[in-house]
Amino acid sequence: MAPLLFLLQLWATVEAATTDNTKTIPCEASSFIDPVVPGARIISITTEERRNFDIPGVPKLLEPMYDLNFCDVQVYLTHPGTNDKVLVKTWLPLTPDLWNDRFQATGGGGWATGLLDLALGPALASGYAASSTDGGHPVDYFNADWTLNDDKTVNWDLLQNFGTRSLADLIYVGKSLTEQYYGQQPRYSYWNGCSQGGRQGYAVAQRYPDLIDGVLAVAPALRFPAVTMSFLWPNLVMKETGTVVSNCEFNWFASKALEECDILDGAKDGVIGDPEACTFDPRRLVGQKLECSGVEIEVTETMAEVVYRVHEGPSTPFGAKVFPSLTYGTSFSTFVNATTNPDGIRTLNDPGLDVFARTILLKKSDKFDISKLTSTEFWSLWVQTNEDYGWIMDADNSDMSAFRDAGGKLLSWHGTNDDVIPHMTTVKHRQRVERELGGAKAVDEFFRLFLAPGVKHCAFGNGAVPKDPLETLRGWVEKGEAPDTLTAETKNENNEIVTRDLCRYPRTSRYLGVGDVNRASSWTCEGSDEKEEPSMEKKTFRDEL
Known part of the structure; x- marks a missing residue:
């Protein structure tokens, strides 16, 4: 029996070696x-x-x-x-x-x-x-x-x-x-x-x-439910303060944040490298002037307070933060639809982001008007959203x-300028x-x-976007090659290739001070592997959940 078994094994090996891997496999429902x-x-x-x-x-x-x-x-x-x-x-x-x-x-x-x-x-x-x-x-x-x-x-x-x-x-x-x-x-x-x-x-x-x-x-x-409800936060803040801040004005504040914090990573490259290190405060800009729709506008205390509260994110009337907001330097155009006309009159328009509240919570209510949403109604909807649908x-x-x-x-991976x-x-x-x-x-x-850094939702923005993170994941899964960096790339306003090696959290990228700022080789990842925990007094309501 041994010689016969050997011949059968040899035939199977030859058969496998001669299989045509370029031959089409029949695509027939009866085969499944x-x-x-x-x-x-x-x-x-x-x-x-x-x-x-x-x-x-x-x-x-x-x-x-x-x-x-x-x-x-x-x-x-x-x-x-x-x-x-x-x-x-x-x-x-x-x-x-x-x-x-x-x-x-x-x-x-x-x-x-x-x-x-x-x-x-x-x-x-x-x-x-x-x-x-x-x-x-x-x-x-x-x-x-x-x-x-x-x-x-x-x-x-x-x-x-x-x-x-x-x-x-x-x-x-x-x-x-x-x-x-x-x-x-x-x-x-x-x-x-x-x-x-x-x-x-x-x-x-x-x-x-x-x-x-x-x-x-x-x-x-x-x-996801909390994300959808957070879309309504800027409109609520503006209604509570009685001050509308237009998209143009929000973008001006974003540009000022970039001016202040861009250099913190060692290079002026149009990107805030570590938003957590940025201590920009819009309230410091009270009295400065900007232009929107040809109208000169002076920054008021209430305007700056609106921008500050919007960036702080949803906070209860007792001051507990329940959800993060977008980082300074990020556009709020996704959430805010406010315009300024040549007479300087601001109009807050419906941004069309009330899908969850209008459709699911209020069962397609025709009476729901985001511009009239009160704080009490917002927090009632917030609790209902998370209690009924979070699970x-x-x-x-x-x-x-x-x-x-x-x-x-x-x-x-997540872009730090994610605008959604x-x-x-x-x-x-x-x-x-x-x-x-x-x-x-x-x-x-x-x-x-x-x-x-600098990347918007899933892609775009001024920052370098990971090139092939799935291939990196494969190397980790299949070869045990745990990644410390992700290769990323974009083009700047001059259509020049910009490369970066994105750092494993909590490390951050810093320019070495020499070399082409557009090249990954001119940057390094710094910081320890352990992120310092905030004290108990500084932890937010959500941190404790």
Whole structure:
């Protein structure tokens, strides 16, 4: 029997060596069996072979992709007792040589559980088998009407899909289809998302720690309900003080903050390197003059106080801070829609950011007017938001020991000039995880945070943006190469390439004093690995939660 066994093994080796990895794998629905998804039932599986498929680009964000060849598998599933119908779309490279042996689960944005083609395209182009889901509702970043039933009651089933359940579903489905198509399990599986997708990445790590090897979570909306309510804070401050500060005036204060704090990292490069080191106070500018719409304006005490309170972030009438705000030097144009006419009259317009309050809390109330929102109403809505919806949408559980013990790695980065989600929300979470799990050094073994000075929400801004953080995460997961820096790049106003090595938190970047300021080699990371904890007296209300 031994010679026969040897011949069979030899034949198998030769057969494997001569397999044509460039041969198209049939893309047929009959080739797939229903994936096993806990708590769900598969409704249907359809497939379509796509060749030379093009995806249009998104200006400044996503380059167009051409000639993609893949098996498009669309699985519809439902959760018994919910009457939902959820799409999980999976794209599989048509030939083994186009597949990198890995699976990528992709996140959503805004009120969309998944981005579908916009997220699947880049993943596929990089060699991944990838999945995305619609969560059972329309894909619309700015509309949450799907959260309500026809009778205006909350659709808790779809909210659960959005908050947690569909995240696991798409991983179960995607990994199963990948294994069936290629005849082998993916060697490694990753999550990739920004904003809502970043929140989802943390949620996967916290709630489904065994499903994924590595999570790339960018600019995460960790406390999504609180983030949406914080959008209303600037309008409330202006109403309470009776003083409207226009976008032009906010931008002037931002420029003054940049003038004062840009040099703190050793170089004038149009970026505040460490916002926490910036002690800019708008109240020191009272009496100075600026120009908006051709009108000369003098900074008043109430105007400066508005800017100060807005940057301090939501604070209770008793002075307890409950949520961070945007850093000095960051534009408030996302939150504030106030103009100044040639006569110097300021008008506060609706910024259109009351989706959560109007749709979910007030059930699409036609009577809700953000310009008339009182402090009492705001804090009532704030409490209702967090009490009723935080449990299903928040992803800020500081006990991430299950993810650590499963061997997972979380790489997160956040722009310090994020004009949608304050970067300090991610910093505060990281600090709470350190307190929970043994300090910075222990947490760095599985969770590393990088701040990107000058970068806005997910991209853009004056700062250097990480070039390929997913590749860095792969090196950490697959080779044990824990990153101390992230390679980043942008172009300045003169269209010159600017490179930086973003520092692992809590270290910050500092110019060495010699060399080209546009080159990463002229900068170094300084500071200790342990961030000094604030005293008990200085800790905020949220820190104590």
